[in-house]
Amino acid sequence: MFPNATNTFFRGREMALLTKHRKEQLIAPLLEPFLGSKVVQLDDYDTDNLGTFTRDVKRTGTQLETARKKARIGMELTGLKLGLASEGSFGVDPYTGFIPWNIEVVVFIDDMHGLEIVGVAQGSTKIVQEKVDNLEKARRLVADFGFPASQVIVRPDDGENPHFIKGVATWDQFEAVFHDCWRLSKQGLVFIESDFRAHANPARQNMIRLAAINLLLKLHSHCPNCHAPGYWVTETKPGLPCEYCGAPTAVFRAQIYRCPKCDFSKEVARSDLQFADQGSCSLCNP
Ligand SMILES: [Zn+2]
Ligand SMILES: [Zn+2]
Structure with a gap:
């Protein structure tokens, strides 16, 4: 039924997804075939109670807390041990503070294995x-x-x-x-x-899809120590040598992978690049 599903943690299970704005159409087609589990959509709970973008209902928690709360409500209403929820935020970019910016998270909670894994995507967006x-x-x-x-x-x-x-x-x-x-x-x-x-914002729909893909990648990355999924990069180390003079640059040379379950961590050198572009070297290009 799901030829691509390789993840034995979730195969054959059902995941609750609480959504009023048709997010299941974005998330389910990505997650279902690769996890081998089925999205059970609930729309009889008004998620607007947890905050709206029109400022008539203020969101009380952070973006992640609100997503977590939604996932938990879905799990309670269905009695399922797997829950999913998505939550977005809009602001300005973290670099210049001028560009409209959208951050999307998709939270995945598995009470059977004691896991919480969060898919994230962010980028510039158009607003009026x-x-x-x-x-x-x-x-x-x-x-x-x-x-x-x-x-x-x-x-x-x-x-x-x-x-x-x-x-x-x-x-x-x-x-x-x-x-x-x-x-x-x-x-x-x-x-x-x-x-x-x-459902009213196609740019946001794309960002939610990217967050779901990020979640999918994390769910298929297993800890070498305890085998739990969610083994992912939590930190990067700068210092990739300049291609011209060999001095360390601000470009990252390694990533730290960490397990959310047992806290095992490992530094992994980046495998796509050996040297940084001369343009990012503070000695060659001050
Ligand atoms: Zn582990
Ligand atoms: Zn240099």
Whole structure:
């Protein structure tokens, strides 16, 4: 049934996935064939109780804590010993602090083997968050953002207005909603922002897929000491020698793999590169 499933830890088991926004369509096709287990999707619990992107329900825990909580609720509701959950966050990039940035985690909990393994993916993304005073500008703004494939949320005046319409997904709907919000506004402004919910945001869907693939890789990496899955890089060591002068550079030369279960760790030299590009050497290229 699952010809690619090689992982005896999870074969033939069921995993609970609590999601309101059709994330099972992104995650299940990747995980099921390679784990040999089946995703059991639950949509009767409103995950918006744990926080929304529209700021009407604040998320109380961190991204990982919220994902963990969702996975646990799914496991409780189904009575399954395997749980999955995904949680996203949007902010700015960690390097310059200017580029819109999306981080996605997919948490995997296995109570049978006492495991918690987290798939992560992150990268730049496109967002829209602007006040506009006429429909023509508004149309250009959302078209640039990728509307209607990427959906938007519209409010009168500003981002704090409690009246908002989410899931705006067609041009006709957009125009009608724009006029409604414009009529309700006190300053003659309409606030338009990205809808970050997974089913409304194709860029986010891709990032969730990448996080699921990262999880899959971790689940197939086993500890040489205790054989538990999740043996993965937790740290990198800089110092790869410069190709020209041989001095150590900031480019990583080794990775530390660590087991989440028994804490066994090992330094592994990188196998893709022997030398760093001259451009990253502080002596050759100060
Ligand atoms: Zn181990
Ligand atoms: Zn050099």
